[in-house]
Amino acid sequence: xxxxxxxxxxxxxxxxxxxxxxxxxxxxxxPGLPPAWWRVNKRYTLYMLRELSSVFVALWSVRLLIQxxxxxxxxxxxxxxxxxxxxxxxxxxxxxxLLFALxxxxxxxxxxxxxxxxxxxxxxxxxxxxxxxxxxxxxxxxLLVLLVLLVGGRGGKREVGGxxx
Amino acid sequence: MSEGHDQGxxxxxxxxxxxxxxxxxxxxxxxxxxxxxQHLLGLGALPAATSNYERTRRLTANPLVRLYLLAIxxxxxxxxxxxxxxxxxxxxxxxxxxxxxxxxxxxxxVGTLGALRTLLRxxxxxx
Amino acid sequence: MLNRRSxxxxxxxxxxxxxxxxxxxxxxxxxxxxxxxxxxxxxREDMVVLxxxxxxxxxxDGSLTFRWSCRMGICGSCGMTVNGTPTLTxxxxxxxxxxxxxxxxxxxxxxxxRDLAIDMSDFMQKLSAIxxxxxxxxxxxxxxxxxxxxxxxLEEYDQYSACINCMLCYAACPVYAMEPKFLGPAAIALGRxxxxxxxxxxxxxxxxxxxxxxxxxxCTFVGECSxxxxxxxxxxxxIQQTKVDTTLDWYKKLVLPWxxx
Numbered sequence: 101x102x103x104x105x106x107x108x109x110x111x112x113x114x115x116x117x118x119x120x121x122x123x124x125x126x127x128x129x130x131p132g133l134p135p136a137w138w139r140v141n142k143r144y145t146l147y148m149l150r151e152l153s154s155v156f157v158a159l160w161s162v163r164l165l166i167q168x169x170x171x172x173x174x175x176x177x178x179x180x181x182x183x184x185x186x187x188x189x190x191x192x193x194x195x196x197x198l199l200f201a202l203x204x205x206x207x208x209x210x211x212x213x214x215x216x217x218x219x220x221x222x223x224x225x226x227x228x229x230x231x232x233x234x235x236x237x238x239x240x241x242x243l244l245v246l247l248v249l250l251v252g253g254r255g256g257k258r259e260v261g262g263x264x265x
Numbered sequence: 266m267s268e269g270h271d272q273g274x275x276x277x278x279x280x281x282x283x284x285x286x287x288x289x290x291x292x293x294x295x296x297x298x299x300x301x302x303q304h305l306l307g308l309g310a311l312p313a314a315t316s317n318y319e320r321t322r323r324l325t326a327n328p329l330v331r332l333y334l335l336a337i338x339x340x341x342x343x344x345x346x347x348x349x350x351x352x353x354x355x356x357x358x359x360x361x362x363x364x365x366x367x368x369x370x371x372x373x374x375v376g377t378l379g380a381l382r383t384l385l386r387x388x389x390x391x392x
Numbered sequence: 393m394l395n396r397r398s399x400x401x402x403x404x405x406x407x408x409x410x411x412x413x414x415x416x417x418x419x420x421x422x423x424x425x426x427x428x429x430x431x432x433x434x435x436r437e438d439m440v441v442l443x444x445x446x447x448x449x450x451x452x453d454g455s456l457t458f459r460w461s462c463r464m465g466i467c468g469s470c471g472m473t474v475n476g477t478p479t480l481t482x483x484x485x486x487x488x489x490x491x492x493x494x495x496x497x498x499x500x501x502x503x504x505x506r507d508l509a510i511d512m513s514d515f516m517q518k519l520s521a522i523x524x525x526x527x528x529x530x531x532x533x534x535x536x537x538x539x540x541x542x543x544x545x546l547e548e549y550d551q552y553s554a555c556i557n558c559m560l561c562y563a564a565c566p567v568y569a570m571e572p573k574f575l576g577p578a579a580i581a582l583g584r585x586x587x588x589x590x591x592x593x594x595x596x597x598x599x600x601x602x603x604x605x606x607x608x609x610x611c612t613f614v615g616e617c618s619x620x621x622x623x624x625x626x627x628x629x630x631i632q633q634t635k636v637d638t639t640l641d642w643y644k645k646l647v648l649p650w651x652x653x
Contacts (some may be wrong), residue, residue, distance in 0.1 A: 133357065133569050133584070140476065147614045153353045157292045158345035160300060161338040162376065165383050167315070168334070171325065172386060175318040182316050186308050194304045201297045208293040211613060214629040215347075215636045224547075227629075244296035249302050249313040252330075253320025274603030279642035282609070283637060355427045359570060 149200075150207045156200035204251040281347050281370065288344025291337050326390035335384050339377040346373040404451045407434035411486055412493035413444050415456065418504050425511075426504065429453070435490060441481040442470055445496065458508035466621055468558030472508050473497040478563035478620050500563040501572075516577050517557055521601045522583035527594025543592040552585035552630050554623040561617035561627055573606040577617035577627030580608055584630040594616075599638070608634050 138144040170181040184190055213231030217224060307313030314320040324330055346369035353365055396402045410432050418426035432633045442460050443514050449456045460470040463482040470481040475495050484547045486494065502510035532539065561577035583602045587595045602608055618628040 125364065133566060135357065137566060137569075142563075143616055143619060144614065147612075148355065149346055151355065151612070154289075154336040154345040154348040154352075157296055159342050160296060161292075161341040164299070164334070165338055165380055168325065168387060169383050170319060171318070172388060178318045178321070182308070185304060191305070194300055195290055198297060198300045199391070201292070201300055204289070205297055209288045211632065212290065212293075214626075215632040217633060217636075223544075238294050241294035242302075245298035246302050248324070248330075249307060249315060250311070252314040253317070253322070253324035254314075255323075272604040272606065273600045274638075275605040275607075275609055278605060278609040279603075279639040283639045283643060286636075286639070348612075354570060355566065355612070357570070 146207070149203055153200040153204035155205075156197045157204055160197050160201065205238060209238060267375070281343070284340065284343035285347035288340035288342070288347075292341045292344060295337055322388055323390045325384075325387050330385065331384045335377075335380055338380045339373070342373040342376040343370070344372050395527050400451075402595075405436065405447065407436050409435040411435035411444070411490055413441075413448065414493055414495045415445070415448075415508065416497040416504075417456075418509055419506055420504075422642040423431060430493070430599075435486060437485075437487040437490070438485045441472075441474055441479070441484045441486060441496060444486060444494070445481060456508075457506045467554055468556035471499050471540065471558040471560050471563070473500050478560040480558060480560070480622050483622060498505075501565070501569045502559070502562070505517060512559060514572065515557070515562060515576065515578070518579040519557065519582065522575070522579050522586075522598055523594060523601075524582050524586060526586065526589065526592050527597055529590075529593045539591040541590055548586045548590070549588035552581045552588070552625055555582055555585070555625045555627075556623055557621065560620045560622065564616040566614055566616070567610050567612060571606065571610055574610040575601065575604070575607045577611075577621075577631065578625075580611075580634060581625055581627035581630035584634050587634075591628075602634060603638050608638065611635075 138148045170178045178260055185194070210231055212234050213227045216230070218230055219225065277335050302311055303313055303315050314324045325334070350366045350369040354362075358365070398406050398564050412430055412432050416426050416428045417429045417608070419421070431452050432446055433447050433452065440463075442463055445456065445458050446460075449458075458472065458481075460482065461467040462469070465480055465483045468480075471478060472481050473479070473496070474481065474484050475489065478499060481496070496508065498504045498508045498510050502512060502514070505511050555578055557578060559578065562568050565574070565577060568576050580602060583598050586592045587598060587602075608631050611628075613628060613632060615628045618626045621627065
C-alpha cells in the first residue's frame, strides 16, 4: 500500500511531513497540505488526473460547438475547418483528449457502480453487475455513435463521399 | 476546531451534483466514441458524416440530433464546472469558494446558452 | 530462544535479530515542535508494530505515549501512521518492513496530545452529530415484542455497521486534511448505516447534518478512505450512495412537493 499524508496538528498549528522511511522525520510547520500531496501514492495521482480529465472533456464539447458553428458559414468554411483537423497540432490535441476521455469514462463508470442501489426482482443487484452493465452501456453507446456517423446524412441529391479535401 | 453541525442541509448542492453526475454519465458513454470516430479516424479512415458538409448538414437538421448535441455539450460543461470548483481546492486554494463556484457554474451557463444559440441557428436540410 | 533469560535478568523478549523503530515524540509542555527518536529493539517475525511500541515502553523508554487496547483489530484504538500510511499498529507486521527501519507517527490530520496519542474530539463530535442510534417516530411498546428484521434487511446496512471508529479514514482523506469542518468518511458511513436500518425512521432528522455543505458535499470521491479501512466498511461507497439518494430526494421534492419522503 502506498503512503498517504503524514500530517500532524499541534497546539499551535500544523506540522506536516511527506514521504516514507527511511527519508526520516522532517517536520515543516505550515498549515495546509504539502503541495505535492498527490504524488505520494498512485491512487492520489490517478485521482488528480481523473479530475483533470473533466477539463479536456469540456474542451472537446466546446470544440464540437465551434465545428458546428462552421456549418453556418457554408461548405468552403466547413471543409477548411475539417482540413485543419488533419494537421499535427489538432491531431495531438485530439489524441490527448481521447486519453483523458478514456480516463474519465473508465473512472466514472467504475464509480457509478458504487452510487445507486439498484433492485431487480426484490434482490439488490451486486456492485460488480452494475459496473459490467455500465461498461456494456459504454460499448453500446460507442457503437451507436459509430453507426450514426457512418450512416448519417446520406441519401441526399448531392452526396459527396468520405472526407473533404 | 470543531464547530456545531447546525448548518442545515445544503439546498443547492444536490442540484449541481445532479448535473455533474448526468454530465459525467453522458460524456463517459459518448465522448470517447466521438473523439475516436469523428475527430481522429473520421478524417480519413472512416467515412464519417461529420467530415462532409452536406452529410453533416443533413444529420444536424434532425431535431433529435440537435437535442442530443445540446445535452452532451451543456452537461459536459456542468460536469466540468462542479468538478473544477472542487479541483482548485485540491491545489490548496481554499478561499473564495463562492466566487470560484460562481465563475465555474456561470461559465457553464454561458456555454449552455452559446450551445443553444449555435444549435438553433444551424442550417436546415436542403430541400 | 523464546524463554531465554535476558541479560537484564528479566523476561523480556530476546532475539538475535534487531530492527530500528523511529517514532515521533512530542510533549507540548516541553517541545516547540515534534521530534523523532529511534530505538533498536529485538525483532521476531511474529511481531506487530504495537508489540514493538510496547517493548519500547516496557524496557527502553517508559515515557513513550500511545493508545492501544484489544490488540486484535476490533477496538480501533491503535491507529497510527506507519511509514506514511494510516494503519492499525496491532495489524501491521514488522516482517513486512524488516530489515528496514519503521517510522511511526501519530495519526495524520488530528491534533497531537502527546507523542503518538491524538485528540479525537473532532471526530467524536461529528459522530454524535449524525445520531448513531435508532430513531423512531413512534416508539414500539414493549408489549408488541422486539423489532423483527429479515436477513435481507440486515444485509442492507451490515457492511457499514462494521466501523470500529479507528479514524484511519480521516487520516487518509485529503479533503479532511484541508477542510477540518468536513464531516468525514466514518461519520457519514455510520449515518447511512442507521438510515438504511429498517428499524430506524430518522433519515429526515439526519439530513441537516449529512446533507450540509460540509457533510457529504465536501467529498470528491478520492476513495483512499475505503483503501485504508481495516474492516472493509467502504465509506466512499456509503458517501456516494448518500449523494445519489439525497439528490434524488431533492428532485422528487422539487417535482412533487406534496409527496412525503
